[in-house]
Amino acid sequence: MNIFEQVLAFTVPTAMIGGLVYLILNKLLKAENSRRNFELQKLAAQTITPAKLRAYERMVIFLERIAPESMLTRMNINEMTALQLQKNLLIQIKQEWEHNISQQLYIKDDSWIMLCNAKESMIQLVNTCAAEVTLDSTALEYAKHIIETYSNSPKTPASAALTLLKADLAKLR
Numbered sequence: 001m002n003i004f005e006q007v008l009a010f011t012v013p014t015a016m017i018g019g020l021v022y023l024i025l026n027k028l029l030k031a032e033n034s035r036r037n038f039e040l041q042k043l044a045a046q047t048i049t050p051a052k053l054r055a056y057e058r059m060v061i062f063l064e065r066i067a068p069e070s071m072l073t074r075m076n077i078n079e080m081t082a083l084q085l086q087k088n089l090l091i092q093i094k095q096e097w098e099h100n101i102s103q104q105l106y107i108k109d110d111s112w113i114m115l116c117n118a119k120e121s122m123i124q125l126v127n128t129c130a131a132e133v134t135l136d137s138t139a140l141e142y143a144k145h146i147i148e149t150y151s152n153s154p155k156t157p158a159s160a161a162l163t164l165l166k167a168d169l170a171k172l173r
Contacts, residue, residue: 048106049172055106056169059115062100063158063165066093066122068150072143082142086130089146093122111168114161121157125150 064070071092077085097119104112129146150156 052106052172053169055103056165056172058100058103059107059111059165060162062096062115063118063162065096066119067158068122068125068143068146072147077139077143080139082130082133082135082137082139085139085142086126089126090123093119093126107165108168111161111164114157114164118156118158118161 071089074092075085075088080088107115125146129142129149133142133145
């Protein structure tokens with residue numbers, strides 16, 4: 001038994017010290033891993049936040065660029081028919097949308113839905129106003145009808161989207 005007691009006298013303290021070292025190292029490694037994850041999140045925030053801000057800025061510009069007054073001032077409507085103007089307006093809306101489609105990666109889902117609604121609303125406005133003017137109407141008459149219809153709207157989907165974008169942006173700060 002003497003040998004057994006001697007082995008036991010060395011084994012038990014060694015096992016206890018080994019267990020204690022394991023616990024300490026495990027705790028240190030977890031703390032280091034947590035610190036490293038925090039640093040990565042901080043670095044990602046420094047990279048992503050400016051991209052999010054740019055996305056919100058671009059979508060505000062998108063809303064401004066698809067406003068009827070804005071689109072119509074960028075065109076020479078004097079030499080167009082109402083049908084040509086309708087086609088050009090629809091093309092402009094589509095091009096603006098396609099130019100900014102990638103911004104959905106950075107914008108909240110409910111805001112993106114509001115932006116889609118604003119785009120669709122503008123397309124619907126262009127088509128509805130086209131249906132309400134006569135076939136021989138000039139582009140100028142058609143443009144006036146679009147602006148009057150748009151300005152008589154109490155709250156447009158574009159203004160609702162802009163309000164939501166501003167609220168989202170305030171939360172980002």
